[in-house]
Amino acid sequence: xxxxxxSGGPIYKNYCIxxxxxxxxxxxxxxxxxxxxxxxxxxxxxxxxxDLVIYIWDSGTTGVPMPPxxxxxxxxxxxxxxxxxxxxxxxxxxxxxxxxxxxxxxxSNQAIWWARDVRHLPTWEYGSPMVYILSWWMSRHNxxxxxxxxxxxxxxxxxxxxxxxxxxxxxxLLCLNSDLLYASDDYCLVNTAGSPVIYSIYSSAKIHEKDxxxxxxxxxxxxxxxxxxxxxxxxxxxQSFNDKIVKNFPLKYIFIPRICNAVDTSITKATPMDALKAxxxxxxxxxxxxxxxxxxxxxxxxxxxxxxxxNLGSDISQISASISDFIENKQECVS
Amino acid sequence: xxxHEHYRINSPGVIHExxxxxxxxxxxxxxxxxxVNEIGLEIWKRLIxxxxxxxxxxxxxxxxxxxxxxxxxxxxxxxxxxxxNEIIVPSEGAPPTAVDSDPSPSEELAPEIKRPFIxxxxxxxxxxxxxxxxxxxxxxxETGWPSREKEPVN
Numbered sequence: 279x280x281x282x283x284x285s286g287g288p289i290y291k292n293y294c295i296x297x298x299x300x301x302x303x304x305x306x307x308x309x310x311x312x313x314x315x316x317x318x319x320x321x322x323x324x325x326x327x328x329d330l331v332i333y334i335w336d337s338g339t340t341g342v343p344m345p346p347x348x349x350x351x352x353x354x355x356x357x358x359x360x361x362x363x364x365x366x367x368x369x370x371x372x373x374x375x376x377x378x379x380x381x382x383x384x385x386s387n388q389a390i391w392w393a394r395d396v397r398h399l400p401t402w403e404y405g406s407p408m409v410y411i412l413s414w415w416m417s418r419h420n421x422x423x424x425x426x427x428x429x430x431x432x433x434x435x436x437x438x439x440x441x442x443x444x445x446x447x448x449x450x451l452l453c454l455n456s457d458l459l460y461a462s463d464d465y466c467l468v469n470t471a472g473s474p475v476i477y478s479i480y481s482s483a484k485i486h487e488k489d490x491x492x493x494x495x496x497x498x499x500x501x502x503x504x505x506x507x508x509x510x511x512x513x514x515x516x517q518s519f520n521d522k523i524v525k526n527f528p529l530k531y532i533f534i535p536r537i538c539n540a541v542d543t544s545i546t547k548a549t550p551m552d553a554l555k556a557x558x559x560x561x562x563x564x565x566x567x568x569x570x571x572x573x574x575x576x577x578x579x580x581x582x583x584x585x586x587x588x589n590l591g592s593d594i595s596q597i598s599a600s601i602s603d604f605i606e607n608k609q610e611c612v613s
Numbered sequence: 614x615x616x617h618e619h620y621r622i623n624s625p626g627v628i629h630e631x632x633x634x635x636x637x638x639x640x641x642x643x644x645x646x647x648x649v650n651e652i653g654l655e656i657w658k659r660l661i662x663x664x665x666x667x668x669x670x671x672x673x674x675x676x677x678x679x680x681x682x683x684x685x686x687x688x689x690x691x692x693x694x695x696x697x698n699e700i701i702v703p704s705e706g707a708p709p710t711a712v713d714s715d716p717s718p719s720e721e722l723a724p725e726i727k728r729p730f731i732x733x734x735x736x737x738x739x740x741x742x743x744x745x746x747x748x749x750x751x752x753x754x755e756t757g758w759p760s761r762e763k764e765p766v767n
Contacts, residue, residue, distance in 0.1 A: 347757030354750035354759075356642065374750055377759035394758065441740060551635045551648075558630075559646045559741045562639060569641065570628045577630045 292328060293320040294525065295412070296421040296467045296477040301328035308339040312396045313407050316480035318516045319523045330387050330415050332408060338395025344379075358410065358566040369414045371566040376403045380410040380566075384418060404503075405482040405512045406465055412479065413565045421467040421477065422575040423568075425561040428461035428476045428527075429453040434605045435461065435476040435527035437468070437579075438535055438588070439556035445535040445590045447485055448492070449597055454515070455495040456598035458605075459524045470575045474529035474582050481516040481523050492594055530608075532557070532580065533588040533601070543596040544589045545604050553585035614689055618666050619704040620696075627700050631658070638700055644742035647700065652677060653733035656691055660701060666692065679730040691733040698737070 289304045291314060299322065304310050313334055337343050353361040354372060358380075363370035369382040376399050379392040389411045393399060413423035427438035427450035438446045450463045461476055463483035469475050485493065490511060496518075503512045515523060532553040533545070558576045562568045586604075590597060622629065626642040636654055638647040649657055655676060659669045666688065673684040695701045754760035 344756065344758060347753070349757065351750070351753045351757065354753075372750060372759060377750070379758075551632055551637070554630070554632060554637055555646075555648070555738075558637065559639060559738070562628075562641070563644060563741050569625060573628050573630050573639065577632060581632070 291317075292322050292324055293317045294322045294324070295320055295479055296416055296419070296469075297526070298329040298416075298419060298421075299324055299326060300412075301331045303331055303333050305335045305340050309334060309336060309396050312399070312404055315514045315516070316405060316407060316482040318514075319478065319481040319520065320525060328387075329419075330389065332389045332391055332411055334391045334408075336393040336396040338393075338397055344392060344394075357563075364567065369410075369567060371410050373403075373410065373566075376400050378403060380408070380414075382411050382414045384415075387415070389415070401484070401510065401512050405484055406480050409465065409564075410566050414567065416467055417568075417571070417575075420469050420471045422470050422572065422579065423479075423561070423565060424466055424468050424557060424576065424579070425464065425564055426466060426557060427463050428466045428478070429458050429601065430461075430476075430527055430530070431457075431459060431602075431605050432524070432527055434530045434608070436531045436533050436601065436605075437466070437476065437529060437557070438533050439553060440535055441556075441560045444556075445537050445588075447483055448489060448594070449533075449535050449588065449590065449601075451483055451485060451493050451496065451513075452594060453598045453601065454519050454522050455493075457602055458598055459527065460515070460519065460522050461524050461527065468529060468579055470578065474579060475526050476529045477526045478524060481514065481519075483513045483515060484510045485513065487511050529579070529583055531583055532585040534585065535588045535590055538589040538591060540589065540591045541593050543591040543593070543600045545600060546587045546589060548585035548587045550580045550585060552587070554580040614666055614692065619663055620660050620692065620701040621663075621704040622661055623699055623702045629661075640698065640700060643699065644739070645698065646738045646741060647698070648736045648738075650731065650734045650736075651728075652731055653691060653735060656688060656733055660692075660695075663704065676728060677730040678727040683730070687732050691735065694735050698735070 289307065291302045293300050302314065349360055349362060355361055358371035358373050360370040360372060367383060367385050371380050377394060381390040391408055391411060416423055427446045428435055429438065429450055430436045438449055440446050447463050450460060454460055461478040465479055467477035467479060496513060503514060534548055534552055534556045554577055557580060558573055561576060562572055627638060627640050629636055629638040634651065634654065636649055636657055656669055659672055670681065670684045670688050673688060674681050750759045752760055
């Protein structure tokens with residue numbers, strides 16, 4: 279509140295994420311470009327009360343320092359958790375890579391996101407903001423945060439599961455230049471009750487600079503944010519690919535991309551265990567406070583739909599066509 | 614190892630999911646995850662059900678075409694490997710659940726038909742370690758907040 283008053287008052291923006299209204303509340307205009315671009319495809323003008331309000335502020339642009347931490351340096355634990363400040367009501371973590379503080383009050387459905395200076399954060403904080411807060415809150419509302427890409431058609435969503443370097447991002451971005459739709463590069467939501475649905479969270483993506491030449495359809499300087507971190511470019515896709523990005527589609531398949539020593543791309547059957555190993559470890563290790571419940575949710579997802587290996591050949595022009603043809607040939611996806 | 618020793622999963626740092634005829638084990642503290650082969654799964658199911666080492670060895674002899682000495686050696690080796698990876702720890706006090714009762718035996722085989730014996734194997738995956746924030750924050754400023762240097766944004 280002090281930051282809001284000192285900076286001219288709060289600014290509100292509402293987004294429909296996972297079918298919930300999430301309100302982002304800013305103390306000034308300066309912070310906004312660092313936090314909202316990945317959510318812009320989900321912006322909503324709804325008048326209804328938000329389901330979750332996230333207060334976003336920093337000390338760098340507001341000039342308002344954070345009060346001293348009520349815990350000691352020894353209370354910072356692995357995976358960001360702050361000892362003694364996680365219970366049935368509150369979740370608290372400081373991300374070890376960015377030092378961003380995240381606090382969620384599960385009773386009042388309010389959260390705080392604070393950075394020392396929003397202008398000086400790692401690239402991934404701009405591409406995937408508020409991962410901790412959103413994953414915690416969504417897990418209490420039948421939405422599982424998943425580390426996966428997602429592409430498909432309006433009645434057939436496919437999770438692209440795998441760790442970094444598996445070809446997940448390249449596959450998702452190649453699909454933007456096809457008849458396929460796009461929901462995610464890195465993180466998405468899947469509901470844990472009822473028929474599985476993939477929900478888009480971020481319309482951002484990251485790609486190695488050395489690979490950008492393979493994506494001739496992504497050359498617009500409005501898309502490529504020359505913020506480089508570990509030689510990766512951050513892309514904001516909403517402006518240039520608004521008609522290709524979906525808010526949600528039904529989950530029908532899990533694909534596990536893997537780079538193969540072949541020219542042609544092929545799709546071969548995978549087991550639910552293959553899908554689980556591709557989805558669970560990378561999701562769980564990245565999310566603060568994720569554990570058995572997350573593991574169980576992902577297991578249920580891996581069991582719910584068939585899995586396939588997407589064997590990526592060197593002729594990348596075949597990749598999106600292979601996925602599109604697969605969907606067309608599958609009875610479950612015929613509308 | 615004592616034949617009457619029981620073990621438990623080293624929770625909350627270790628989580629697992631049984632999945633048809635497989636199990637995936639994740640060690641949240643080390644950043645490793647694991648899978649086991651069929652006989653490893655049979656041993657695992659009995660371990661987490663609180664069965665003693667003696668009874669587990671006996672079960673292996675019942676299910677697989679092997680003798681007691683080989684079963685004992687391989688079970689001990691497997692338990693040792695699970696312990697060294699901090700997946701299981703000795704259980705203190707009474708076993709957590711049903712004591713020394715077999716889980717449901719395989720329904721595919723008649724009791725007198727034993728499966729071919731293959732040593733239990735624990736497959737270790739270390740490729741996720743880079744994702745795990747293994748290092749808690751240590752450097753803080755005078756107000757207790759992390760104070761590492763930030764790279765300027767281009």
